[in-house]
Amino acid sequence: MSFNDELVSRFEQMAQMLELTGANPFRVNAHARAARVIDDLTTDLESIAGDAKALIAIPGIGKGIAEKIGEYARTGAIGEHLDLLAQVPPGVVRMLEVPGLGPKKVGQLWKDLGVEDIEGLKRVIEDGSILGLARMGAKTVENIRASIAFLETSGTRLHIGIAMPIAEAIVDRMEGIKGVTRVAYAGSLRRGRETIGDIDILVTTSDPDGAREAFVAMEGVTEVLAKGASKSSVRLSLGEREHSRWGSDGGAGGVQVDLRVVPEASWGAALMYFSGSKEHNVRLRERAQKQGLTLNEYGLYPDDGQSEPPQKRGIKAKAGKTEESVYTALGLVWVPPEIREDRGELALAETPRLVEVGDIRAELHAHTTASDGSMSLEELVGEAKRRKFHTIAVTDHSKNSAQAGGLDEARLREQRAQIEALRETTTGIEILCGSEVDILGDGSLDFDDEVLAGLDVVVASAHVALGQEASKATARLIRAIENPFVHIIGHPTGRLVGRRKGLEPAMDEIIACALEHDVALEINAHWMRLDLRDTHVRAAVEAGATIAIDCDDHQTADFDNLRYGVLTGRRGWLTPELCINTWPKAKLHKWLRSRRG
C-alpha cells in the first residue's frame, strides 16, 4: 500500500473506533473526512508529511490530522490509532457490518453485555439477555437476527464498483498480449448487476497457449483453479484496499476469474451465452427450436436431431460471429445486455435507446467541505466543468445530519453568498444553490418551506429511521414528495447493497405520487447504494415518472461512479427523455423553476 492508502485505512478505522468509544461526533467526522480527502489526493503525502503548513492547506485536513500524518511519517504508527486498537476488539468493529446495527447499539452490546463479535451477538440474542439493554425491544432484536442472516447469506458476491475496475484491468492486460484479437468481459458484470459472482473474460486469439499463460501469470493471482483448452480459472486477491474500505462484504477470499478462448466465428454466440442471463438464454433457445434451429455458445445451427453438437460435426453455423447476427437470424432486434433478464425484452420491435453516460449533462446532488464532502466549492464546480456538465448543484446536508456537518439556515445563507460570488467569476457552467434536506421520521423536512423556496434545487433524503415499518415509510416519503418545493427524492430507500435493507415503502404508491407531483426519484450512482434499484426504475419508467441519476459526490473520484448509476438506469429500461440529468440546460432549469411558483 502507498503511504496515502495506509493513512486512509488508519483514519477510517479511527473514525469507526472513535465512534464506538463514544467520542465527540466532530472528531469522528474529522477522521472520516481526512480518509476521504486523502483517498482523493493525487499527490503523495509522504513528501510533505513533515510540513504541517502544507498539510493544513489541504481542505479537509486540520491541525490534529496534520500532526498525526507527521507522526505516522516519523514513526510508522499513530499513537492514538494503536491506543484505540488496544481498546476496541476487532470483532466489535466487524459488528458494524451487521445491517441496522449502528455504532450506538454496537457500543451498548460491547460495553453493557461484553459482546465482542458476531458469535457473541448471536448468543445474547438466543439467551434473551440482549433484551435487558436500553431501547432494545423484541422487534429490534428480531431485526438484528434477520440482519445477521442477511449478512451471512449475502457475503459472497462482489459489488460492481469493485469488480468492474478489476475486469477492465484484465481486459486491458489481455489486449496487450501477442495474438489476441478481441477481449471482453461478459456475465452479470456486462449486464450491470449490482453484485457479481465471478468475472468472465472472453478472448479470440491466434495464440491460445500464450493467452492462457499470460492470464494465469497475472499480478494478484493467488491460485490457478483450472488451465484447460477452452477455459482457465484463477482466484485473484482483491488487495487490502477493497475490503478494508467497506468491511468484508464479499470478496474477502478473492474473486474467481474465468478466461475462455473462443473461435473468431463464435465470438457473438459466446458473448451472448456467457453474458446471460440464464433466463434470457433459455428463451432464445426455445425460440431457436421453434424455428428448427439450435443455439449454443458456438453459434446458431440447423437442428438435424443429432445428439453430437453441430460444431463438432463440421456443420456450418447460420450465425454466430456477432451478437447482432444471432438476434437477426432469430428474427429479433439486438438486445442491450443490461435488459437481458427475460422481462419482456424479446417482444421489442426495435432496440431501445437507453440512457448512456454521455447523455448526462447535469449533476444535481453533490457535497462540499461545508458538510461532509472533501471538495471545496471551487473544486466541486471545477470538477463538474471538467466533466462537461452544464449544471452543478451544491446540495450539502441539512442541520439534522449533524454528524455530517449539516448546514443550518445561517450557514446555508452564507453558502448562498459564496455561490453567488463564485457565479460572478465562473463561466461555462450553471451553479445551483441547493440542499440535501433531511426527511425526518414523520416525513416533514428539516427546513421550513420559506427556506426551501429560496433554493434553486431541493433533494430530500431520508438518513435516519431507516428501519421503520413499510406503511410508515410509505407515508413518510409521500409527505416529502407532496412538499411543493422538493425536486428530487435522494436515494429513496436508503438501502446499502448487501448491508442494509433500508426503507421498504410501497414503491408503486411512491412512483404514482412522484408522477402526480412531478418529483424525480433518484438513482444514487454510488455502487454501495444504487437506490432506486433496477426493478424500481423499471416500474417508474413504465409509469412515466422522471428519474435523476446523481453521483452524490463527496470527493472528485465519486464522479466516476456515474457509470454504475447509468447501468442501473439501463437495467430499468430508462430512456434519456425520462432522465432529468440528460435534459438540455434550458429545459432542466425551466423544470426546476416550475416548482417555484
Ligand SMILES: [Zn+2]
Ligand atoms: Zn444522502
Ligand SMILES: [Zn+2]
Ligand atoms: Zn448526499
